[in-house]
Amino acid sequence: MSTQAMSYSGVSPGASPAPRALDRGAAPSTASTVVSAITTQSRAPARSHSQSAYRRAICSHGENWMARRELTVQRYEEIKRRLAEGRSVREIASALSCSRRLVREIRDGVRVTHAIAASPDPLWMSQLDWPVIIHDLGLGHPLKFIWEEKAQTLTTYSNFWKQFYRKFPQCRNASVTARTFEPGExxxxxxxxxxxxxxxxxxxxxxxxxxxxxxxxxxxxxxxxxxxxxxxxxxxxxxxxxxxxxxxxxxxxxxxxxxxxxxxxxxxxxxxxxxxxxxxxxxxxxxxxxxxxxxxxxxxxxxxxxxxxxxxxxxxxxxxxxxxxxxxxxxxxxxxxxxxxxxxxxxxxxxxxxxxxxxxxLKALPTAEYDGGEWKEAKLHPDCFLAVEGDYYSAPHIHRHKTLRIKLTDNQVEIFLNLERLAVHPRCRMKSGQRIKIKEHFPPNSDAYYESTPQRLLSQSRFIHADLHALFIELFNDDVFAHIRRAMGLVSACTKEINLVGHELASVRIAAAIAAMRRYNRIRVPYFKELLAQARKQSMNSQPERDIVRKPGNPMLRYVGGAALQAADKPSLSSTAAQENLPL
The missing domain is CATH 3.30.420.10 (Ribonuclease H-like superfamily/Ribonuclease H)
Structure with a gap:
């Protein structure tokens, strides 16, 4: 074999095979030109001289070794345009000085952009069920959660999402829209x-x-x-x-x-x-x-x-x-x-x-200051109170069990039923269960209960009778909470007696009843009412005194024979004395 053949095949002594600059689909004319150039220049014994001759031959053909592997936007679009016109692959490759393989890749869609060529999928991608992944992503699940469940053992997350969006570019999020606003908008x-x-x-x-x-x-x-x-x-x-x-x-x-x-x-x-x-x-x-x-x-x-x-x-x-x-x-x-x-x-x-x-x-601020009212709704409890932010406010008892509207301002609380304002209270900010009430909002029984305080009971007893006032002082000094309801009962009984017979006569009966309770150490409301009833009954049954005349021979008398005859011989006694002499 000649030296020229050895130089072309890359097996000359001390030399390594020259890099292949031609694509597999290069035109025969190009290959023959390169071979002739290399044959001419390979007579020099040095290896470097042979490689430089090879590169100079490539440059003399119209493009250098790196340029044949670069694909610009203009060349990519030009190849697509000529393919659209129906030109053959050989004609396009010859006219644009590129390989037929490149033209075929663009024609078949293997080369999708001018920058990169479509590379085959990694092996781990064939082990995943991509329709299921697309379905889970469509349900709104994060892509990282899907990777952790299905592909964490196969590849890293960064490699996973890169390959995923390369394979399914339609799953990328939509582009961001730049927003512009007018002044004051x-x-x-x-x-x-x-x-x-x-x-x-x-x-x-x-x-x-x-x-x-x-x-x-x-x-x-x-x-x-x-x-x-x-x-x-x-x-x-x-x-x-x-x-x-x-x-x-x-x-x-x-x-x-x-x-x-x-x-x-x-x-x-x-x-x-x-x-x-x-x-x-x-x-x-x-x-x-x-x-x-x-x-x-x-x-x-x-x-x-x-x-x-x-x-x-x-x-x-x-x-x-x-x-x-x-x-x-x-x-x-x-x-x-x-x-x-x-x-x-x-x-x-x-x-x-x-x-x-x-x-x-900007719009001008309103001239009237905003009161900052906050509206709430609450149902009026049977005790005539509304619960508002930890405190309680009263409303008229006729609206119990109704849903009322409350307007909270910085200083007051307003209560409304439809368009009617029912009450206005000063706002309490203690939030400790305070009860803010108005007397007119409660029924008579509730009003009486709320007015039954020790101070009020003492004040009432002072106007009823001095003995009752002294009795209340003794009871409250002993235990206020244990005797407050007893005092309420005594005041109620005294008030009824005064309304029935008048203050003058009632004062006498109240004093006598209090003295009797003290005498027998029986301070009880039922006993006090019983004493007042007895006094009232005695005053109603009072009759003038008269002598009792017993007729002899009356079969209804106990001692008809001796006692009755003796009584007839003796001078008559008063009715009271006669009752005292009767045998028990």
Missing amino acids: RVEVDYAGDPIEWYDIKTGEIHKAYVFVSGLGFSQLLFAWAAEDMKSRNWIASHRRMYAYYNGVPHVTVPDCLRQGVVKCHLYDPDLNENYAHMAAHFSTAIVPARVRRPKDKAIVEGLVKILGRYFRFRFRHSRFTCIAEINRALMVCVERINDQRHRRFGVSRRERFETIERAA
Whole structure:
């Protein structure tokens, strides 16, 4: 074999086989040209000289060794265009100086893009049931949970999701839409996820403060305020502070679907909380809640929550708060710092963008101050009390078992039935079961019960009789709670006696009855009533005194013979004396 053949085959002494620069489907003319060039240049004995001659031959053909493996967008589109025109593979490869294999790959769809070629699936992918995986993903299960259950032993999670989205590109999430808002168009509100802890010095307890965050749509001006809870009262109060901070009202307010704002979620027609709707009507703003589990509907405030949370935790990482007021002061420091910082996209700060453009587009604040009323519903209990935030307020007893509406303001509690206001009470904030009542709200029996206090009983006994007052003092000094109902019974019996016979005669009978109870040490209400009844009966049966005349021979007399005859001989005695001389 000649030296030329040995050089072409790559088996010359001390040389390794030359890299194959031609594709399998290269044209014969190209191969013959390269072979002739290599044959001409391979007469040199050196190995490096042979390889350089090989590369120069490739370059003389029109493209270098690396360029034949690069596929630009223009070449890719040109190959597709010529294939669409019906050109043959050989013609396209010859015209564009590329391999026929490349043209066939583009024609058959193996090469899907200009950058990469479609590679075969890894072996572990054939061990998975992909229709089941697609079904589980369609049900809303996270892809990572599916990997943990079905492919954790086969490959890593990063490799799994890359191959999954390569194989099923239609399962990728939709693209993000850039939103633009007009000045004064909307404000987005939400609560920060992590509450801020503060330490109570008096009790040593650790409490939490919940941070309300808002951001305007155009300038993204930030506002934040902390409160002790997320109830409706603080939710509405935070909105009032927010509008006052912006010194205006946007046209649209976008909250989350929390219970304080939205009673029933719906994509097109959600039901708003009554207090929240009343506040929106007062400030003339439209409430448009975000969709359920769609935080991108309020992406501005979600981003501001993240920015504020990171900066607050870093700025006050060595601080310990002792009240909510300190937290709010710290929040305002962070808010002003973020609002005054230059925004990279705007080119100016949020504050400057708000002051120059958006402030004038906001609606003016209402002239009348919002009373901040919070509406609730409660049923009137048989005891004529309504339970409202841990305390009890009375209402007229004729409306027992009815559902009444309660309006809570900062200083008072108003109770309504339909459009009629039934009662107004001062608001109690002790939340310890205090009963705030009005005397006219109760029936007579309940009124009598509530008025039966030791002080009132002593006052009543003083006007009834002095002896009764002295008796009550002795009883209450012994035990107030054990004798209060006994005192109530004595007062009731005395009041009935006075109403029946008058105060003058009743005073005599009451004094005699009290003396009898003291004499026999029997202080009981039934015995006292019995004594009064006996005195009343004796006064009704009183008759003038007369002599008893016994006729002899009366068979109904006990001693007809001797006693009766002796009685006839003796002078007559009074009726009382005769009764005393009768044998027992």
